[in-house]
Amino acid sequence: MLITIKSYPAKNGDCFLISFGETEEGKKHLLIDCGYVDTYQNYLKKDLIQIGESGASLEKLILTHIDADHIQGAIKLLKENNSKKFVTIKEVWHNTYRHLCEQKEVEIDKKQERILLQLIRRGYPQNESKQGEQVISAEQGTTVGALLLQGKYSWNSDFNNQVVCIEQKSTVELNPDTNIYLLSPDKQKLEKLKKLWNDELKRYGANFNLGNSQLYDDAFEMLLSWEKEKAKVVPKQISATRETLEELLKTPFKEDDTATNGSSIACILQIRNRKLLFLADAHPGLIVQSLKTYQNEGTIIFDLIKVSHHGSFGNISRELLDKIDSEMYLISTNGQKNNHPDKETIAHIVTRKTDFHRKLYFNYITANSKYFEREDWMEEYNYSIHYLDQQPYTLTL
Template sequence: MIFKFLKAQNGDCTLIKYTDNSGAQRNIIIDSGLDATYFDLATNTFGELKAEIDDIKAHDQRIDLLILTHIDNDHICGFLKLFEMDEQIPGIINMVWFNSGKLIAEKIEIEANKALAIKMQQQGVVATGVSEGIDFEDFLLKYDFWARDLILGGQRHVIHDAQFEILGPTIAQLHKLLKEYQDKTEDDAYTSAGTNDWRTDVESFIQEEVSNYNFSQDTSVKNGSSISFILTLKGKKFVFLGDSHPRPITKALAELGHTAKKPLAVEFLKVSHHGSKANTNKKLLSTLDTEHYIISTNSQVYGHPHKRTLSRIIARNPNAIFHFNYENVRENIFSEADRGKYNIRARLTPSIFYKI
């Protein structure tokens, strides 16, 4: 069983490969990063997602589950480029999870606005991901592998021995997302400052948060709509949070019996929103017991990961191991002072293999 954290620029793209109890090889893809994860037009080169798709085909395997957690460009655009350039791809997909605008409107009994059928941004603008979500939905509607079921917190799914306990989104969050489709053309996640906070040392962050720091949760509606879940596979548990907001996820975990007093033991936590300080708070961290924290980003655009987030993790767990999929982030985020005072363990981790 292997988890691959593909180079997806400032986005996410995870491939899970395992053998089910019948001996069949299975593949799950979660998100797809930006275009260059599949094909980089600027350099005329294919990315890691292309190589993995080719490998799946070469071994006569299928994509058993394709998950788009939410519609931000750094999660969806690689899929759009894949579908544009690979005519064979529909023939190897078994199932898709995607909470589209029209699907939300239909399932929660709100009439879809006409805006759902038109593009809401100019070509090449990376403001919202709404038009990309519409393009993705239009593609999926042509094929039977999209069952058009809403994926919601509280659900449980078993697919080829992989068990999913869905933590989010909630119906309320999807109501808000529908309005995004209908009338919004800007996104807080893409208008926020792009500078990082790496010059501040870990000790300063820890001390500040002990005293008088007020946590401010991410306000992006699309991030809050992320499909997030606990995955149980081969007796091991993993948490994938997309770009979700911490308070609803903490509530969902509590409803499953996982609290600071009874934290859920997991192999790793895929940290929300590339380590943004507004998507991981101390209460969420207290409900999960792990040493391994996965962060996917090249840190080239929005200043992620925030060192404040990593400092919260260190304060919660001094034995934390940070896994990055880009060397520049692993190498540069922690200063010599940080490494001297704390037992910083930061690794370049393109993949994690579990021998079962």
Template sequence: MTFRLTLLPAREGDCLLVTYGPAGEHRMLVDGGRTGTWKDVKKKQLLEVGQGTRFEAIVVTHIDRDHIEGMLKLCADDDFRAEVGDFWFNAYKHLDGVASDDEIEEFGVAQGEQLSTALADRAWSWNARFGGKAIRIPDGDDPLETLVLAGCLRVTLLSPTRHGLRSLMGDWDKWLIEAGLKPEQGEPPDEPEVQEIESFGGGIPDLDSLCAQPEDNDDGVPNGSSIAFLLQYDGKTILCGADAHPDVLEQALRRMSYSETNPLRLHLMKVPHHGSGRNVTAGLLSVVDCTRFAISTNGSHHEHPDDVALARIVRSSDRLKTIYFNYDQPRLAGWKDETFMADNNFRCVFPQPADQGCLSIEI
């Protein structure tokens, strides 16, 4: 059986290809990276775009530019003629039922954002597995929803909450402008290729000092709307954290009866928010049993991953841990020190120089 997560060349963002099935015949695509990402992905020839190809689901987790811009390119690319089982994306129209009728009327200002228009043109099924409504977890202590895609991939939603979507709704126009999705703006411009990233630091980290730093959980509004989930296939489990808030992920897992004494066995964690210290918390790590962690970013914005997040991962258990990076960054030099890795029982895995941005992980 094949179960594989491929980190595609999304620069500082996410573009994830999930492949599963007896012969790897089923696919799921999660996010699209920045504007320039789509041509990079096509160049790598990791996505078959011709007629006859099928994606069981394509997901845009939230409206941050480093997750959504590449999807605009995909939707506009005439070469992309693949069949799409369902497209998962929370647009403004899906907030009906999350907010009151008065709120919908007050904030209904941007029905025509670019991705919504592109999806309408494509005529793909859109949030159909959720009844055409918002993709979110149930309120209170109600059980979390698990969907089964073709080929028996189980998908259990962990985020967002109703509160996360309502918060986004209140400043919808503002977030659309930041994401480059206002229709009058036109398509977001291509950005120049990121050149060599200047290294700040790169010395041997002090794990004790890093782990002693107080936590400051992410409270960003777009991140709080992130679609995050567990993927389960052939007895193995991946957590895809998007940019979700760590307390939301932790509480969702606790609703599933996981805890410090009964942690969820993960075969891979796609680390939330590119390894931000505000999204990788001791509380989240305490309710999972995981030794393999994947981080998608080239560090060109916000210098992710944060040292404190890596320190928390390294100290999360006494067992050997593997941290996968789809880009090698100069600032990670200290983390790659062979003696430091051996002394702290972890290892780092990077792509070959010619494959920067692309790394496949067999689950």
């Protein structure tokens, strides 16, 4: 069976189209994240139109977490698909307010409504894309949640219309040959996201979190996209000297603790005997726990590993790397945010002893990807650097 993974140019974000099948006519398609608006307009849209014209569908649209660089393209996709349907989306996975917080039939007073509308009108952080493409007024329904309701999509129905989390369901069958194994988030990670929402509302002078108004969904999505921006650390200074691999390996590890990244939907896509690991921006501690449930003993060899959080060192611990390995690693970023991928991440991936040749794929050429294009290192540690920065942006398994 042919499997293709298209890693679109999503700037510092993620957008992956996975297609598989015995024949062109019988192909199945999954879309994980949509990058920015221009990711959709310039690259993704034409492929989705082609899928629709072929009579096929998107089996799943998985929006891993609320972050502009993962979901802004989905807003444009859903808006246009709602206006004139060009592709069938059978199921959407997306966690928002209505899935995390208790909903009651309560009337929102004017003060509460004013605060929610203020958050919604703020929109998404305006960066990494053309201003005109991102500014879609709130009155038109700018959030993913609003557009999913408008388009009457099947939304989290694999999880009984509740939150996507491992306690709710850990395995979803696409067909007898294909399963998705959920690794993240769990309820604890989602509780942290809920607490962030409540704390932020208090900062705005609001002390409420109950209600089933769509305003809550929209405000939740907008507010958390800005929280992620605040959480981004100042880019590290690139050293004037070339560090040795030994120095990179000695860098102390500190796990990412942002609530938004911790809420990421991470999963294994198993197609027959092929296993693909998509880590979104997930925290490594939870991923290790979930992988032990999936296979307790030994290292799990995947056919592909999409590295978490654009290669951030805070999202790939030694414990995680002891549990996973692959001949193919995929890192999605243009390096413009936080100087990702971190050199420490790549050093830890490539220096482990291996019986096979590791190929590291990047969808952009970055300073830190080029840093590892050293013939002596590649020969000693049995790895190579590859780029998907030109059409067709595709890996084939």
